[in-house]
Amino acid sequence: MPENQSRHVVITGASAGAGRAAAVAFGRRGWKVSLIARGRAGLEGARADVNRAGGSALAIPADVADADAVEAAAMQAENAHGPIDVWVNCAMVTVFGPVSQVTPEEFRRVTEVTYLGQVHGTMSALRRMRSANRGTIVNVGSALAYHGLCLQAAYCGAKFAVRGFTEALRSELIHERSRVRLSFVVLPALDTPQFDWARNKLLERPRPVAPVHDPEVAAEAILQATRFAPRELAVAGSSLQVMAGSAVMPGYLDRKLAGLGWSGQMTGEPAVDRPDNLFTPVDEEKDFGVRGRFGQGARRKAAMVPASAARAVATAAAALPVGLVFARLLLGKNRRH
Numbered sequence: 053m054p055e056n057q058s059r060h061v062v063i064t065g066a067s068a069g070a071g072r073a074a075a076v077a078f079g080r081r082g083w084k085v086s087l088i089a090r091g092r093a094g095l096e097g098a099r100a101d102v103n104r105a106g107g108s109a110l111a112i113p114a115d116v117a118d119a120d121a122v123e124a125a126a127m128q129a130e131n132a133h134g135p136i137d138v139w140v141n142c143a144m145v146t147v148f149g150p151v152s153q154v155t156p157e158e159f160r161r162v163t164e165v166t167y168l169g170q171v172h173g174t175m176s177a178l179r180r181m182r183s184a185n186r187g188t189i190v191n192v193g194s195a196l197a198y199h200g201l202c203l204q205a206a207y208c209g210a211k212f213a214v215r216g217f218t219e220a221l222r223s224e225l226i227h228e229r230s231r232v233r234l235s236f237v238v239l240p241a242l243d244t245p246q247f248d249w250a251r252n253k254l255l256e257r258p259r260p261v262a263p264v265h266d267p268e269v270a271a272e273a274i275l276q277a278t279r280f281a282p283r284e285l286a287v288a289g290s291s292l293q294v295m296a297g298s299a300v301m302p303g304y305l306d307r308k309l310a311g312l313g314w315s316g317q318m319t320g321e322p323a324v325d326r327p328d329n330l331f332t333p334v335d336e337e338k339d340f341g342v343r344g345r346f347g348q349g350a351r352r353k354a355a356m357v358p359a360s361a362a363r364a365v366a367t368a369a370a371a372l373p374v375g376l377v378f379a380r381l382l383l384g385k386n387r388r389h
Contacts, residue, residue: 058082058083058084058108059083059084059137059138060083060084060085060086060129060133060134060135060136060137060138061075061078061083061084061085061086061136061137061138061139061140061278062086062088062125062126062129062136062138062139062140062173062177063075063078063085063086063087063088063140063142064088064089064116064122064140064141064142064143064169064170064173065088065089065116065141065142065143065144065169065192066085066087066088066089066095066098066142067087067089067090067091067094067095067097067098067333067335067339067340068089068091068094068098068244068245068246068335068340068341068342069142069242069244069245069246069267069270069342069344070142070192070239070242070244070267070270070271070274071089071140071142071143071192072094072097072098072101072267072341072342073266073267073268073270073271073342074140074142074270074271074274074275075087075098075101075102075107075109076098076101076102076105076271076342077268077271077272077274077275078102078107078275079101079102079103079104079105079106079107079108079109080105080106080107081106081107081275082106082107083107083108084107084108084109084110084133084134085102085107085108085109085110086109086110086112086125086128086129086132086133086136087099087102087109087110087111087112088112088114088116088122088125088129088143088173089113089114089143089333090113090114090115090329090332090333090335091113091329091333091334091335091336092111092113092333092335092336093335093336093337093338093339094333094335094339094340095111095112095113096111096339097339097341098111099111108133110128110129110132110133112125112128112129115165116141116143116165116168116169116170116172116173117161117164117165117168117169117172118172119168119172119175122169122172122173122176123172123175123176123179125176126176126177126179126180130180135180135184136177136180136181136187137186137187137188138187138188138189138190138278139173139174139176139177139181139187139188139189139190140189140190140192140274140278141169141170141173141174141189141190141191141192141214142192142274143165143166143169143170143173144165144166144169144192144207144210144246145161145162145165145166145207145250145251145329145330146162146166146204146206146207146246146250146251147162147204147206147207147250147251147252147253147330148203148204148250148251148252148253148254148258148317149203149251149252149253149254150202150203150253151205153253154205154206154253158206158251158330159206159209161330161331162206162207162209162210162330163206163209163210163213165210166206166207166210166211166214167209167210167211167213167214167217170191170192170214170217171217174189174191174217174221177189178232181232182230182232185230185231185232186231186232187232187233188232188233188234188235188277188278188281189232189233189234189235190235190236190237190274190277190278191214191217191218191234191235191236191237192237192239192270192274193211193214193215193218193236193237193238193239193284194211194238194239195238195239195240195286195290195291195294195295196208196211196294197211197212197214197215197238198215198238198294198295198298199294199295199297199298199302199305199309200212201261201309201313201317202309202310202313202314203254203258203313203314203317204317214236215236218234218236219236221234222234222283233281234281235277235278235281235282235283235284235285236283236284236285236359237270237273237274237277237284237285237287238284238285238286238287238291238295238359239270239273239287239288239291240263240265240269240287240288240290240291240354241260241261241262241263241264241265241290242260242264242265242266242267242269242270243260243264243265243266243267243343243344243345243346243347243350244267244342244343244344245340245341245343245344246344247259247260247344247345247346248326248340248344248345249326249327249328249329249334249335249340250328250329250330251328251329251330252323252328254317254318254323255322255323256318256319256320256321256322256323257318257319257321257322257323257324258317258318258319259316259317259318259319259346260317260344260346261312261313261316261317262316263288263290263351264346264347264349264350264351265287265288265350265351265352265354266343266347266350266351266352267342267343268352269287269288269351269352269353269354270287272356273285273287273354273356276356282358282359283358283359283360284358284359284360285356285357285358285359286356286357286358286359287354287355287356288351288354288355289354289355292355292357295359
């Protein structure tokens with residue numbers, strides 16, 4: 053797609069973090085950007101960022117857990133900016149805490165936003181893209197869609213669901229011979245405001261598990277997915293390690309994350325009593341911006357590899373021990389004869 057041609061992208065979860073970084077990246081390329089999120093201050097900040105970057109932004113307050121609200125937002129975006137070329141599903145919420153301390157209502161809410169929010173966005177996008185037989189949908193996932201991380205069971209479950217939904221829909225689009233493109237982006241840990249506004253049930257303030265990357269890394273991955281529409285795009289070595297480890301040595305990874313995943317999400321600072329964004333936005337009055345407070349040492353660049361290549365490496369690694377055992381057995385049999 054020509055970089056100098058004005059196109060229209062809709063981004064959910066656009067008021068902060070990866071979604072906002074992606075919105076600004078599209079703005080720099082002159083795109084029309086429709087921003088969907090709950091917090092009005094964050095939305096207005098994102099709108100101003102996109103306009104300053106050279107794009108044309110529309111801020112639409114909506115909760116992606118509400119399918120009707122998402123559809124109304126899609127109609128508003130289309131009326132203002134014309135046909136939707138790209139839809140990026142990036143909205144998420146999470147709860148930090150062991151499963152025993154998370155309530156059913158909290159599990160439900162994380163699922164409604166992080167999983168069903170992507171379903172609702174995808175359905176609204178498809179209502180428009182199917183008839184035109186064109187367009188690209190980018191579902192933003194995580195390495196945690198391949199292997200769960202302790203203390204974030206609700207979020208991991210939702211990201212696994214997004215991955216399964218995306219794979220099922222892709223097969224349907226292939227069956228229909230549709231030209232609508234669908235891509236799944238596998239993100240690493242990012243320095244975003246979520247760690248200061250997510251619901252926290254830990255005794256310490258939470259943090260992303262190192263290595264941490266700037267949100268602009270996610271933005272670049274989303275741009276790449278928009279341009280080339282790979283089936284899946286794995287971002288950073290840490291994501292590849294989780295994907296390969298889960299395929300080759302899932303039990304070992306369970307044990308590794310039981311320690312590293314637990315301690316790696318703790319800052320050592322006592323938890324503070326503060327509002328969270330699980331059920332209501334915390335950026336109605338304050339704009340939290342793109343980044344969190346873990347930017348010192350955060351990585352500004354990351355390798356981006358189609359997940360098919362990552363799976364090939366993992367398969368080869370898994371097959372190697374089996375091949376060695378078979379070779380030893382065969383050599384031993386030949387010696388006996």
